[in-house]
Amino acid sequence: MAGSGLKVIYVMGAGHIGSTVLDVAMSSHPRLESLGEVSKFHGFGWHLHENRHCACGTTVHDCPFWTAVRHRWSELTGSDDAARYMTLQPRHERTAAGWRRLVRNRFSRTPDFLEYQRGTEAIYRAVQEIGGSEYLVDSSLTPKRAYAQAMNPNIDLYLIHLVRDGRGVMWSLMKPNKKIPGRPYVPAPPKRTTKYWISANLQSAWVMRSVDEKKRLRIRYEDFALDPSRTLERIGTLIGEDMSGLVENGRLTTPSSTRHTVGGNRVRFIKDEDLQIRADFSWLDNLADEHRRLFWRRAGWLARRFGYLRDQRQYGSSPSEDRALLGSR
Numbered sequence: 001m002a003g004s005g006l007k008v009i010y011v012m013g014a015g016h017i018g019s020t021v022l023d024v025a026m027s028s029h030p031r032l033e034s035l036g037e038v039s040k041f042h043g044f045g046w047h048l049h050e051n052r053h054c055a056c057g058t059t060v061h062d063c064p065f066w067t068a069v070r071h072r073w074s075e076l077t078g079s080d081d082a083a084r085y086m087t088l089q090p091r092h093e094r095t096a097a098g099w100r101r102l103v104r105n106r107f108s109r110t111p112d113f114l115e116y117q118r119g120t121e122a123i124y125r126a127v128q129e130i131g132g133s134e135y136l137v138d139s140s141l142t143p144k145r146a147y148a149q150a151m152n153p154n155i156d157l158y159l160i161h162l163v164r165d166g167r168g169v170m171w172s173l174m175k176p177n178k179k180i181p182g183r184p185y186v187p188a189p190p191k192r193t194t195k196y197w198i199s200a201n202l203q204s205a206w207v208m209r210s211v212d213e214k215k216r217l218r219i220r221y222e223d224f225a226l227d228p229s230r231t232l233e234r235i236g237t238l239i240g241e242d243m244s245g246l247v248e249n250g251r252l253t254t255p256s257s258t259r260h261t262v263g264g265n266r267v268r269f270i271k272d273e274d275l276q277i278r279a280d281f282s283w284l285d286n287l288a289d290e291h292r293r294l295f296w297r298r299a300g301w302l303a304r305r306f307g308y309l310r311d312q313r314q315y316g317s318s319p320s321e322d323r324a325l326l327g328s329r
């Protein structure tokens, strides 16, 4: 049943790559609805002892939008058993055995996979019906989830692979002033971040091939941060919508009055009219030489393919960056 109108734009990649800001900027287009990290939604809002805040200001249990979505989800799946869906979801999206399970399902669908697929499709469908948007943006980031959606013939899927220089990701996870509410901040070990960056980007690059080349786009965080308008125009070209003029001087020109994102970082609580898109290249001044060398030794071969340089001093347009952009579709 291809072409049934369930258009999903899925953003994938490693974490700490600026996906929440991109998500918010995209949703300022009237035909796009951003949902944040939808993969975390059941755990944030439908599980008994979790009741996260929605970007609209209330909690998920009290938010009229998500209450209506949940009701519709139950009707569509014929069940109100969110806990059951929550046991199926990580098995296909998170666990080490997830890839094996997903690839096997390409050839022969198991009842568990079909149930997981129906449950996920029902969330998208319920949001589309309640919110009334043409496109849903799911910034769950995990490549396994993207791969599973690509296997659903009812979903018209667009894939965006968002890449950020791994040294920027490393610094973002090491910054001494970083605070997570309620938890003391422990800097992530650079080796682990490098391994994670390679793995997430290789998986994303591989999953990109599961949709037609006209329906996929690679974006670099640095290019988005320096010139958000140009990046949004490229996304507009991808989906066949005019997305020009959404950002001027780093600010949204047509702020949404209310968003209902539940996953993603604290940026989602900033009112659209107060959002300022800023480039964070602080690693260039702060990351220690030994950590730069470590990253390049292990991941330079992949970083180079995305247009990054070993001796990166700034971002803008270098010949290799231009090549990466030209080859990114």
Ligand SMILES: [Zn+2]
Pocket: 054, 055, 056, 057, 058, 063, 064, 065, 066, 259, 260, 261
């Ligand atoms: Zn809400």
